[in-house]
Amino acid sequence: xxSLRELQRHFGAALFDSAPQAIMPWICADxxxxxxxxxxxxxxxxxxxxxxxxxxxxxIQRLVGEDYFHQLALVFQANHPSRSGNLHHIGRQxxxxxxxxxxxxxxxxxxxxxxxxxxxxxxxxxPEATPLDPSVLLKFSPETLSELRFTLHPACRLVRSAYPxxxxxxxxxxxxxxxxxxxxxxxxxxILVRRGAEEVELHRIARGDFAxxxxxxxxxxxxxxxxxxxxxxxxxxxxxxxxRAVALGALTEPRISPRAVS
Amino acid sequence: MSAGTVLAxxxxxxxxxxxxxxxxxxxxxxxxxxxxxxxxxxxxxxxEWLEVHSENYFGRDSAHRRVLEKIRAHYSLSLHGVGLSLxxxxxxxxxxxGELAELVRELxxxxxxxxxxxxxxxxxxxxxxxxxxxxxxxxQHMVARVGQVQEFLKRQILIENVSSYLRYTCSQVPExxxxxxxxxxxxxxxxxxxxxxxxxxxNHGFDACTYLAGIPASAVQEFHLAGHVINRIGQHSIRIxxxxxxxxxxxxxxxxxxxxxxGARPALIEWDTDIPALDxxxxxxxxxxxxxxxxxxxxx
Numbered sequence: 001x002x003s004l005r006e007l008q009r010h011f012g013a014a015l016f017d018s019a020p021q022a023i024m025p026w027i028c029a030d031x032x033x034x035x036x037x038x039x040x041x042x043x044x045x046x047x048x049x050x051x052x053x054x055x056x057x058x059x060i061q062r063l064v065g066e067d068y069f070h071q072l073a074l075v076f077q078a079n080h081p082s083r084s085g086n087l088h089h090i091g092r093q094x095x096x097x098x099x100x101x102x103x104x105x106x107x108x109x110x111x112x113x114x115x116x117x118x119x120x121x122x123x124x125x126x127p128e129a130t131p132l133d134p135s136v137l138l139k140f141s142p143e144t145l146s147e148l149r150f151t152l153h154p155a156c157r158l159v160r161s162a163y164p165x166x167x168x169x170x171x172x173x174x175x176x177x178x179x180x181x182x183x184x185x186x187x188x189x190x191i192l193v194r195r196g197a198e199e200v201e202l203h204r205i206a207r208g209d210f211a212x213x214x215x216x217x218x219x220x221x222x223x224x225x226x227x228x229x230x231x232x233x234x235x236x237x238x239x240x241x242x243x244r245a246v247a248l249g250a251l252t253e254p255r256i257s258p259r260a261v262s
Numbered sequence: 263m264s265a266g267t268v269l270a271x272x273x274x275x276x277x278x279x280x281x282x283x284x285x286x287x288x289x290x291x292x293x294x295x296x297x298x299x300x301x302x303x304x305x306x307x308x309x310e311w312l313e314v315h316s317e318n319y320f321g322r323d324s325a326h327r328r329v330l331e332k333i334r335a336h337y338s339l340s341l342h343g344v345g346l347s348l349x350x351x352x353x354x355x356x357x358x359x360g361e362l363a364e365l366v367r368e369l370x371x372x373x374x375x376x377x378x379x380x381x382x383x384x385x386x387x388x389x390x391x392x393x394x395x396x397x398x399x400x401x402q403h404m405v406a407r408v409g410q411v412q413e414f415l416k417r418q419i420l421i422e423n424v425s426s427y428l429r430y431t432c433s434q435v436p437e438x439x440x441x442x443x444x445x446x447x448x449x450x451x452x453x454x455x456x457x458x459x460x461x462x463x464x465n466h467g468f469d470a471c472t473y474l475a476g477i478p479a480s481a482v483q484e485f486h487l488a489g490h491v492i493n494r495i496g497q498h499s500i501r502i503x504x505x506x507x508x509x510x511x512x513x514x515x516x517x518x519x520x521x522x523x524x525g526a527r528p529a530l531i532e533w534d535t536d537i538p539a540l541d542x543x544x545x546x547x548x549x550x551x552x553x554x555x556x557x558x559x560x561x562x
Contacts, residue, residue, distance in 0.1 A: 001397075001432060002432060004351050004395065004399050004403055007395060007430070007432070008351055009384065011383070011392065015388055026395075026430050026431050026432060027428050027429070027430060027431065032498040034428070036496075036498075036500075037427050037428040038428070040427045040500070041427070044388070045388045045389070045390055048388075082386070082387040082388075082389050083385055083386070084345070084355075084387060085317065085347055085358055085381060085387060085389070086317040088317070088320070124325040124326070125321040125324040125325070126321075126324070128322070128323035200325070
């Protein structure tokens with residue numbers, strides 16, 4: 001007698017690896033043939049994945065069309081099958097998958113659009129946190145200030161692209177009526193994705209602000225982040241940039257790095 | 263919580279004002295999908311209860327979760343899981359169970375349900391509801407898993423029959439006997455999906471009334487009603503659970519038989535693909551109520 005585990009492994013091989021031989025003797029062949037019965041579940045596997053991926057990346061589907069999106073989903077699924085009972089996780093590697101597929105071609109911008117769509121979803125599902133109260137900053141001396149380490153608000157994501165992805169995203173929303181020709185050379189874009197009171201918002205931010213927040217997100221001190229921002233924009237003004245970041249609720253309460261304490 | 267105060271300013275303490283959970287719904291409810299979140303909050307149609315897919319609301323502060331908390335202030339809710347994969351021999355995903363437990367604590371749902379099926383093997387998920395072989399080993403496995411979940415959640419769960427397109431040569435008993443034994447040994451309840459029962463009965467040529475007579479009526483706590491499609495493959499036709507159309511006339515007939523055999527229970531309209539306007543779902547729920555009421559009138 002086949003164990004339950006072996007039966008499930010055989011069935012899995014039929015679904016994921018197109019190898020139905022091992023499971024076939026264990027399925028009743030009355031009426032409809034066994035291969036057709038297995039095919040129903042293989043279709044479910046593909047259709048369910050496709051539907052979930054299309055819900056996560058509606059702009060990509062709109063840009064490439066349903067047929068090509070279907071092909072993309074099949075190849076992506078073969079390489080990155082769902083690893084969770086929660087379908088909301090399936091698209092995590094889709095932007096990177098598109099980089100591998102389209103890098104070096106003129107369709108490279110699609111992976112950046114996918115990264116923006118994924119950032120949107122992550123922001124939607126992120127935990128809540130109290131944004132930084134700007135008066136907290138007044139407690140620190142200028143020297144200590146530069147040693148502070150901030151954490152990006154969990155619902156904030158940073159997306160950068162050489163292409164005008166924010167405009168591409170906007171004109172490809174389902175409610176967007178008019179079509180618009182977008183010049184792919186009208187980038188680059190630096191975007192902060194955040195969750196407002198009612199919905200997720202996308203904000204185009206300055207190059208220096210983006211460099212500052214990126215550095216802070218990777219746990220740099222404010223001083224080091226400032227250097228990074230000045231590298232990106234020689235006219236960078238840290239006070240104004242911090243005010244803008246705080247106004248967008250992008251930062252949470254800072255920690256003083258060990259160096260500043262000693 | 264800003265959004266809440268905009269939409270429902272008087273509900274600063276939703277936990278105090280929310281509908282009670284102890285009383286079982288008397289009328290039919292509808293499956294709530296994200297498309298209808300805002301409309302439901304704005305119009306508050308008179309549906310007695312709602313059921314959601316648990317996994318759609320995982321993540322403590324996710325945007326969907328915050329909306330659901332607001333909805334919970336006005337409606338009784340039930341949680342219907344599609345991703346726990348109880349029948350799978352892979353280890354039970356404890357982080358998934360943990361998320362579910364948190365949701366159960368917060369929402370105090372009327373029912374918590376999962377499926378008589380498996381979905382993953384060696385870490386790969388089909389996100390489909392695959393049938394189990396009805397063997398002694400599978401029964402022991404399901405009894406243990408259901409027990410583990412009920413212990414973790416500190417409450418009874420309902421197990422739903424799935425639509426089936428194949429049977430295994432190693433099955434030792436019919437599905438209704440397996441389900442009855444699962445109820446007996448695990449103490450779970452039954453969510454009887456009348457559409458799934460009809461689909462499986464037609465696909466495998468068994469009498470759905472034998473199934474109804476073979477499961478313990480006292481364990482059945484909820485009915486599901488949904489639509490299916492008929493696919494033709496060569497000479498054969500097979501019914502596929504699509505959850506994308508109206509409940510078919512044949513399924514309404516079986517629903518009457520189920521209510522006569524098992525008694526009236528809260529029924530729920532499920533619609534997951536090509537989701538129609540909220541009004542269409544509500545009209546379908548009202549139809550279920552009329553069917554149930556007509557049976558009571560006859561009985562009285």
